Amino acid sequence: MVGVLIDQRIFNDLIEDYLPKIAAQFKDLGFDTSLFSIQWFVCVFCKNLSGSLLEIVLDNLVILGSEILFKTGLAILKILEPELLKTKDFRKLYLYNSWFYHRYSGTSKDYRIQIKGNM
DSSP: OHHHHHHHHHHHHHHHHHOHHHHHHHHHHTOOTHHHHHHHHHTTTTTTOOHHHHHHHHHHHHHHTTHHHHHHHHHHHHHHHHHHHHOOOHHHHHHHHHHHHHHHOSSOGGGOOOOOSOO
């Protein structure tokens, strides 16, 4: 359990560094990212991605290790950034977690998550 808490802290720091607008929005609304990120990391996105996207994440998990969990989480938040920044409702932020699966987990290349590169 300690590892999950450490990963959560690292992820929060990465959000602040790479997605400062989202970090500010979460802070303003008092939104705790652990409401979705713990599920993401523990379940390796199995509940949030389908088919080809999940295969990409799992393949890269073997190659890159846990770094891919952070990159995938940041990519999902980046894709959702316009919607996340518009909302003023704490509950809607949480619902975007499941909304992402239905909107972006198809096989279209347009929605593939870019996970290459260094953090």
